Amino acid sequence: MTKVEDRKERKNTLRQQFVFRMLIVLLTISGLSAVFQYYYLGNQIDHNVKGEAIKIAYSIEQGIHETNSASRAIENQLDLRLKVIAQRVSDRLGTKTIDNITNEELKAISEEFDIAGITIFAQQEDDIVGVKSTAPSDIGFSFKKTLGPENEAFIGISNLLNGKEITQSTESYVDQNTIILYTTQSGSNQDETSLYKYAYYHGEGQDYVINLYIEANEVYQFTQKVGPNNWIEKVLKTNSLAKEVAVLDPNVYADPSLAEKLYPPLQKVVYGEFNLADRKDEDILASIAKEPKETAYITEIDSRKIYKMFIPMDNGKVIFVALDYTAMILPVKKISTFLLITSFISLLAMFILSTQFFNSIYKNIQVIISQIKKLELGDFTSRSEVKGKGELADLSASTNHMTETLNKVLRETTKEASKVQRMSLGLKEEADESVEKVYDLSIDLTSKAREDAYNISDFLELVEEKIKNLPNKDDIEHILLKTEEIRQISDNRSESTTDITITLFDLLKSLQNQSDELSEISSKLFENMYKFKL
Incomplete structure (x- = not known):
């Protein structure tokens, strides 16, 4: 039953x-x-x-x-x-x-x-x-x-x-x-x-x-x-x-x-x-x-x-x-x-x-119950009409007012859901493009940074060999220390560039995933909103 x-x-x-x-x-x-x-x-x-x-x-x-x-x-x-x-x-x-x-x-x-x-x-x-x-x-x-x-x-x-x-x-x-x-x-x-x-x-x-x-x-x-x-x-x-x-x-x-x-x-x-x-x-x-x-x-x-x-x-x-x-x-x-x-x-x-x-x-109760049943099925356009005066007439008026309020709220919610869906779709497209660009850029920057670091390291090694043949030993030590610092700075920058590109890539990837979830949520919400008759 x-x-x-x-x-x-x-x-x-x-x-x-x-x-x-x-x-x-x-x-x-x-x-x-x-x-x-x-x-x-x-x-x-x-x-x-x-x-x-x-x-x-x-x-x-x-x-x-x-x-x-x-x-x-x-x-x-x-x-x-x-x-x-x-x-x-x-x-x-x-x-x-x-x-x-x-x-x-x-x-x-x-x-x-x-x-x-x-x-x-x-x-x-x-x-x-x-x-x-x-x-x-x-x-x-x-x-x-x-x-x-x-x-x-x-x-x-x-x-x-x-x-x-x-x-x-x-x-x-x-x-x-x-x-x-x-x-x-x-x-x-x-x-x-x-x-x-x-x-x-x-x-x-x-x-x-x-x-x-x-x-x-x-x-x-x-x-x-x-x-x-x-x-x-x-x-x-x-x-x-x-x-x-x-x-x-x-x-x-x-x-x-x-x-x-x-x-x-x-x-x-x-x-x-x-x-x-x-x-x-x-x-x-x-x-x-x-x-x-x-x-x-x-x-x-x-x-x-x-x-x-x-x-x-x-x-x-x-x-x-x-x-x-x-x-x-x-x-x-x-x-x-x-x-x-x-x-x-x-x-x-x-x-x-x-x-x-x-x-x-x-x-009159049946009229109100019929309206509530329609509300239960998602029809927020239903209205009940109870003639005369009394508590049932007041209840009918209150139910009608509640239906109108819910209809208005759901209409506004549907509009906002539509906006969110559109924004989530735009954000998803932009996130997809940004991820690909950042990915390409990170590869280029990482490759270039590493290449620059190798070049600087080769240059410094040549400089060190030349300096080691100089007669003044005190100046040589100082120069060698400076060249080592320059090598260290070059390596650090190369690693930082790599870390930054990786972090940026992860961030954009996470943003892409969230935009996908937001798009799914907005689609589901929008789908649910279409179940109501407004």
Whole structure:
């Protein structure tokens, strides 16, 4: 793989890495956003659903409290009325014994005081039984057999008849000689649907208990009109998310036999309807009877998710609320989907803009890289053009300026190399000629010098022979010394001339060699300079 291919691969990898990393960031942010929305909106949905259920339960509980307060006021008025009537009936019977009291007399008294009926209960062994009554069905009615020996009502009536202390538990009104029950259905006439208010009164000196009762449908009608059932009906009409609302008695679910008790009247569904009940709900209610705690869960009924919530009340009852969970989460799902789509579109737009911006930067970088590649190949005429402003534009301008500077320097260098080449060639020619001339001249001078030296030496030898024959020896010695000095000088000059010519020849020869080297260097430099495109 060549360097160019390797760089190309690296450039492609850089672009791929950028796109890949941007995609990873896009997918990561989208994923995290989806997960965050899933958990956050899920928790928010649960919070809103729970809040809606609690709000409905609170309104129902408030309605129950208000209705109970109003009903209690009505019950209290009825209690006071029954108390007064019971005292007057007791006064009317006076000291009569049970045998002296007739059913007709009781009917007359009940008509006189405008009450539903009167029953006389007396002790028979360990039981309390109805012995005289305006209603034939009440005669023979046994508290012990009907309610059981452990029933609070049976124990209360026994204590009332025997003058024992009576403690109020589930009664509407209690004093030392009176017990008045809450409005309930008749225990002897199960076929009757009317509700009655029962009062039990034990007069002083009487060995029986007077039980008088009045119809109390006005209490029932009041509770039906403004009571919990009415509140529940309003909630179901005004709140499309509420599928079912009811007030339940968890104790009856824990012990179903309580529904069979005559008094106090107990039933699983106190108010409202509980048609969505299943086995799990019954188990939850049974557990709430033992340990009251708020319980909620989501179930699926007829392909729709239903949110069920059980909220214990202070009075031991439980408010049940069933909400359409599918309908409640639908708007949130739509919002969540909208947010995810808009977030993804925003991230996608950011990805596209970032990619386009990177591509523009990448193209400008490629332009500069292409210019640098041409510079690398010796083309100093290349220019790069980066539009706009910024660091890349500055880099392009700097690269162009550098190219122009190098182009100018190389042009000047080429000119100077050309001059050096021409000068080196001239110097080489002149050195070649000078070497030949010096060589010829040195040979001539050396030959002439040596010839002159030989001639002078011959002459001096002749002179010496002649002088030696002269008679004056002192002058001869002096002359001989002078002639020897002249011979020495002649030899020295001959040698000097030879040395000078040799040295000059060597110098010119060295100059010739250097001129050759300079010519080669200038040629090489000039050759290299021609590789550049200027």
